[in-house]
Amino acid sequence: MADSTTIGVxxxxxxxxxxxxARGIGLxxxxxxxxxxxxxxxxxxxxxxxxxxxxxxxxxxxxxxxVTDPNSFSDFLDQVERQLGPLDVLVNNAGIMPVGRIVDxxxxxxxxxxxxxxxxxxxxSKLAAQRMVPRGRGHVINVAxxxxxxxxxxxxxxxxxxxxxxAFTDAARIEYRTTxxxxxxxxxxxxxxxxASGTPGMKGFKNAEPSDIxxxxxxxxxxxxxxxxxxxxxxxxxxxxxxLPRWLSEGLNRLLGGEHVFTDDVDAAKRExxxxxxxxxTGES
Numbered sequence: 001m002a003d004s005t006t007i008g009v010x011x012x013x014x015x016x017x018x019x020x021x022a023r024g025i026g027l028x029x030x031x032x033x034x035x036x037x038x039x040x041x042x043x044x045x046x047x048x049x050x051x052x053x054x055x056x057x058x059x060x061x062x063x064x065x066x067v068t069d070p071n072s073f074s075d076f077l078d079q080v081e082r083q084l085g086p087l088d089v090l091v092n093n094a095g096i097m098p099v100g101r102i103v104d105x106x107x108x109x110x111x112x113x114x115x116x117x118x119x120x121x122x123x124x125s126k127l128a129a130q131r132m133v134p135r136g137r138g139h140v141i142n143v144a145x146x147x148x149x150x151x152x153x154x155x156x157x158x159x160x161x162x163x164x165x166x167a168f169t170d171a172a173r174i175e176y177r178t179t180x181x182x183x184x185x186x187x188x189x190x191x192x193x194x195x196a197s198g199t200p201g202m203k204g205f206k207n208a209e210p211s212d213i214x215x216x217x218x219x220x221x222x223x224x225x226x227x228x229x230x231x232x233x234x235x236x237x238x239x240x241x242x243x244l245p246r247w248l249s250e251g252l253n254r255l256l257g258g259e260h261v262f263t264d265d266v267d268a269a270k271r272e273x274x275x276x277x278x279x280x281x282t283g284e285s
Contacts, residue, residue: 010222012037015084017077019067019124020094022049024193025143028210029091029217030057036218039084043067043076044094046277060084067094067120074127086135089221090128092121093143095161096278097195099154099262099271109279110157117161118168125172129181136180141220142169143213144185146229146238154262166227173226182224188213189234195278198271203256205234 016033020026021042034040034057042057043065044050054062061083066072081087095117098109125140132138147155148162166185173183190196192207201207208231216230229235241249253259276282 007218007222008036011218013039014088014221015039015041015080015086016089016091016221017041017043017080017087018091018093019043019065019120021062022046022053024195025188025191025210025213025217026091026093027053028214029093030059032211032214032218033221034059038221041076041080041084065094067092067124068115070123070127073120073123077127077131081131087128087131087138089139089141090124091141091143091217092124094120095143095195097155097158098275098278099158099199099266101154101263102156105157106279112278112280113157113161114164117158118164121165122168125168125183129172129176132181133176133179138181139221139224140169140172140181140183141217142183142185143217144169144187146187146189146234148187149238150241152262153259154266170226183226184220184224185227186213186216186220187227187229187235188216189229189231194274197274198267198269199261200257200265200267202258202261205256208234 011033016038018026018030018040021030022044026042030040030042040059041061042050042054042059043063045064045066047064050062050064061080063076065076077087096113098105098113121142125142128138128140142165144165145162147159148166152159169183169185176183188208190201190207191213192209196207213230216228220228229239
């Protein structure tokens with residue numbers, strides 16, 4: 001991995017757009033990149049929150065961005081390029097994680113997860129590539145999840161959405177490998193943001209912090225790679241599961257409490273505010 005000085009040199013003055021930038025991983029990433037001298041713009045569907053975050057950071061471009069609306073996405077990228085210059089990096093970070101059993105998930109929530117987590121990534125990737133390919137340079141970083149490499153009770157639709165992001169990003173990377181445009185993905189473990197609020201976590205495992213994921217994204221901006229798992233320990237465990245018999249990997253999951261973390265063991269009161277926003281009941285995400 002490049003040292004901090006090299007990373008700073010490679011990141012400085014790059015025009016970088018981050019979706020879902022008002023809080024959590026998106027805000028942590030924006031903060032880290034801005035400190036390194038990148039020209040960062042953040043968009044988020046929660047307009048008051050993104051305006052507060054952008055102003056606090058002293059960014060030039062920030063505002064409402066609905067990743068499920070191609071016009072909103074395109075208009076935001078247009079504004080960025082007018083004010084900051086040609087887009088160098090797009091970080092597709094916006095995502096939601098409602099929890100619960102399949103039979104209890106309203107169709108509207110299923111659709112919303114797929115719209116934001118999958119369609120939003122596809123829209124952003126396409127719009128970025130349309131700008132980057134003619135220039136012969138650019139980088140799209142899609143935030144997937146280690147949940148996209150496994151199967152988690154209570155997160156069926158979320159897991160499906162992240163499996164889709166992984167497949168899409170790998171296909172896009174191969175499709176554009178000779179154009180100068182790179183596609184990468186970062187696969188976080190569960191992170192201490194609102195997405196994990198009210199969930200106890202797996203036995204013996206610690207959630208990552210937003211800054212851990214931000215550091216990984218900064219490193220990807222400086223030194224593009226196809227796939228980075230965070231944390232290394234969680235990533236190694238997940239990657240090793242494909243070599244285990246199914247009965248053993250599923251047995252270990254039960255032993256660690258994985259069948260209850262996002263169902264029976266959820267603290268609904270602690271999760272209420274996030275679930276309402278994620279499900280679109282407050283007009284934010």
